[in-house]
Amino acid sequence: DADVTQTPRNRITKTGKRIMLECSQTKGHDRMYWYRQDPGLGLRLIYYSFDVKDINKGEISDGYSVSRQAQAKFSLSLESAIPNQTALYFCATSVGRGIGQETQYFGPGTRLLVL
Amino acid sequence: EDQVTQSPEALRLQEGESSSLNCSYTVSGLRGLFWYRQDPGKGPEFLFTLYSAGEEKEKERLKATLTKKESFLHITAPKPEDSATYLCAVRTGFQKLVFGTGTRLLVSP
Numbered sequence: 001d002a003d004v005t006q007t008p009r010n011r012i013t014k015t016g017k018r019i020m021l022e023c024s025q026t027k028g029h030d031r032m033y034w035y036r037q038d039p040g041l042g043l044r045l046i047y048y049s050f051d052v053k054d055i056n057k058g059e060i061s062d063g064y065s066v067s068r069q070a071q072a073k074f075s076l077s078l079e080s081a082i083p084n085q086t087a088l089y090f091c092a093t094s095v096g097r098g099i100g101q102e103t104q105y106f107g108p109g110t111r112l113l114v115l
Numbered sequence: 116e117d118q119v120t121q122s123p124e125a126l127r128l129q130e131g132e133s134s135s136l137n138c139s140y141t142v143s144g145l146r147g148l149f150w151y152r153q154d155p156g157k158g159p160e161f162l163f164t165l166y167s168a169g170e171e172k173e174k175e176r177l178k179a180t181l182t183k184k185e186s187f188l189h190i191t192a193p194k195p196e197d198s199a200t201y202l203c204a205v206r207t208g209f210q211k212l213v214f215g216t217g218t219r220l221l222v223s224p
Contacts, residue, residue, distance in 0.1 A: 004158075042119075042214040043159070043202070058211075090158050102147045102206050106158035 003027045004107035006091050012113045013081050021076045021110050023091030032074040033092040033104060034058075034066060036085075043090065049074055081114045088112075117142040117207050121215035128222050131192045136218045138203030139185040147206040148186050150179050152199045153217070159202055193222045 004025045034046040045058030047066040067075045092104040122137045151159035163172040165181040178189040204212040
């Protein structure tokens with residue numbers, strides 16, 4: 001079974017709709033992240049969370065919100081989707097301390113199309 | 116501003132033809148350089164972490180090296196299954212990773 005899972009894997013929605021992307025992990029990691037990937041731009045950080053009570057904005061958080069429901073679950077919401085939010089979205093996790101704490105492990109991604 | 120630049124954007128090799136991918140960076144305080152492999156439609160898969168100039172890591176046909184300004188991913192005698200996009204990222208502090216745009220590698224039989 002995959003350590004980091006994302007649902008849905010593909011989503012088509014319309015402008016103005018609210019949608020939620022979900023991420024869950026069985027790695028036991030403290031830290032979780034949301035990225036988006038666009039052609040030619042690489043991966044960019046949207047939000048990150050060091051534990052259930054700690055949420056931080058990344059470099060491109062406008063138009064997004066997150067919820068850390070439990071150590072293993074981190075959801076990303078688009079309150080009112082717009083076409084330029086069409087992208088590939090990845091969740092990632094990392095351990096909070098100790099050896100290898102910097103390494104982030106990625107989920108399989110959610111492909112989102114906003115019409 | 117922290118920047119990561121990967122070259123070439125795309126590389127086509129014949130099976131067995133060794134080559135290198137480049138990742139150059141300008142960051143304020145490097146706290147780790149990471150290589151990932153990404154297959155189409157999948158998430159990045161972790162390959163290596165390098166922390167200091169002169170460090171090297173190997174895995175099968177891949178070898179990553181690090182200097183003060185750049186990292187190389189050397190691919191020795193590649194096979195078609197090595198075809199993928201290879202991403203480089205640097206950690207500048209507090210878990211923030213800055214990614215390059217990747218090198219698309221195609222290895223033909």
